Amino acid sequence: MIIATSHTTTDDIPNNNKQSPAMTTTANAPAPFNRLLLTGAAGGLGKVLRQSLRPYAKVLRLSDIAEMAPANGEHEEVVLCDLADKAAVHQLVEGVDAILHFGGVSVERPFEEILGANICGVFHIYEAARRHGVKRVVFASSNHVIGFHRQDAILDAHSPRRPDGYYGLSKSYGEDLASFYFDRYGIESVSIRIGSSFPEPNNRRMLSTWLSYRDLTQLLERALYTPNVGHTVVYGMSANRDLWWDNHLAAHLGYQPQDSSEAFRERVEAQPMPAADDPVRLFQGGAFAAAGPFGDD
Numbered sequence: 001m002i003i004a005t006s007h008t009t010t011d012d013i014p015n016n017n018k019q020s021p022a023m024t025t026t027a028n029a030p031a032p033f034n035r036l037l038l039t040g041a042a043g044g045l046g047k048v049l050r051q052s053l054r055p056y057a058k059v060l061r062l063s064d065i066a067e068m069a070p071a072n073g074e075h076e077e078v079v080l081c082d083l084a085d086k087a088a089v090h091q092l093v094e095g096v097d098a099i100l101h102f103g104g105v106s107v108e109r110p111f112e113e114i115l116g117a118n119i120c121g122v123f124h125i126y127e128a129a130r131r132h133g134v135k136r137v138v139f140a141s142s143n144h145v146i147g148f149h150r151q152d153a154i155l156d157a158h159s160p161r162r163p164d165g166y167y168g169l170s171k172s173y174g175e176d177l178a179s180f181y182f183d184r185y186g187i188e189s190v191s192i193r194i195g196s197s198f199p200e201p202n203n204r205r206m207l208s209t210w211l212s213y214r215d216l217t218q219l220l221e222r223a224l225y226t227p228n229v230g231h232t233v234v235y236g237m238s239a240n241r242d243l244w245w246d247n248h249l250a251a252h253l254g255y256q257p258q259d260s261s262e263a264f265r266e267r268v269e270a271q272p273m274p275a276a277d278d279p280v281r282l283f284q285g286g287a288f289a290a291a292g293p294f295g296d297d
Ligand code: NAI
Pocket: 039, 040, 041, 042, 043, 044, 045, 046, 063, 064, 065, 066, 081, 082, 083, 084, 101, 102, 103, 104, 105, 106, 107, 116, 117, 121, 140, 141, 142, 143, 193, 194, 195, 196, 197, 198
C-alpha cells in the first residue's frame, strides 16, 4: 500500500525526470498490488486496460454499470455497480489497494445526465476511499477541463481551467475533490487530463491531443507507483509533434511517451480542412466547445 508521507503538491516536487521503462510485462513489472479497482471497465479504455493493467495487480476488480465479459479466472472480479449509488460504491471499494477511476459519462451531455455518474460518482469514490483506507486514486480527468483555451496556447498544470461544458466541469470538480482529499485526508491522486485516447488520431485536432494505449498504460504505471505524488495533474498525450500541453510540473512521474501521432499525419491531413471559425480549429476541446445548450424545447 502507498502511504502519503508529506503534503506534497505539484509546486513542491523536484523535476527529477527519469527514463521510462520499456513496455511492462508480467515478468518485469513492479511488485503487483494485491487488488486494484478499475471503474468504467466495460468502456473503450476499460476494455484495453483490462488487458494492459494485468501485470500490476494480483486481482483486478472490474466494475461498470454495463455488462462485461465474465471474470477470467482468479485474477479478475467483475462487479456491476452504478457510480451514482453511494452504498454500492462503498461496497465496491472495500478491500482494494488503489483505484483507477475511469467510469462515468465520457462526452458532453445535459447536466442531469452528468450529475449522477460523474459528479456524485467521483464523490462516492473518494468517500469510499477514505472510509476503506485506500491511499491512491488515479482519476481519468480530461482535456475538456481546459477545453476553452485556444489551440495556440501552451498550458501547464497551473494554467487556469476553462471547462468547455458540463462534462468538463464534472472533471474539474473531480480534480478539486482529489486536491481536497489529499489536503484533508492524505489520499494521493494523479489526475490525468487525457487528450484523445483511441487506436489512432482521427482528425487534425487529435494530431496534438492523441494518447496511444501504450503510453496511457505507461502513464498509469507511473501514476500508481511514483511515491509522494500529493495531487498531481498531468496531461495525457503521446510524444506528438505539435503539443499544446507542457508536463514539466508532473516531471516527477517520469512519464516518457513512446508513441507519436506523426505516423498518421498524412492520412489525417487528407481530410478536408475545417473552416477557420470552426470550434474544432479554434479551441483545445474542439467540438465539445460548441455542444448545447440543452433542454430549451
Ligand atoms: P466510455 O464511455 O467508453 O467508458 C465509460 C464507461 O463508464 C462506460 O462503460 C459506461 O458504461 C460507464 N459508466 C457510465 N455511467 C456509469 C455509471 N453511472 N456507473 C458506472 N459506470 C458508468 O469512455 P472511455 O473512452 O473508455 O473513457 C474512459 C474514461 O476516460 C472516462 O471517464 C472519460 O471521461 C475519460 N477520458 C477518456 C478520453 C478518451 O480519449 N478516451 C479522453 C479524456 C477522458
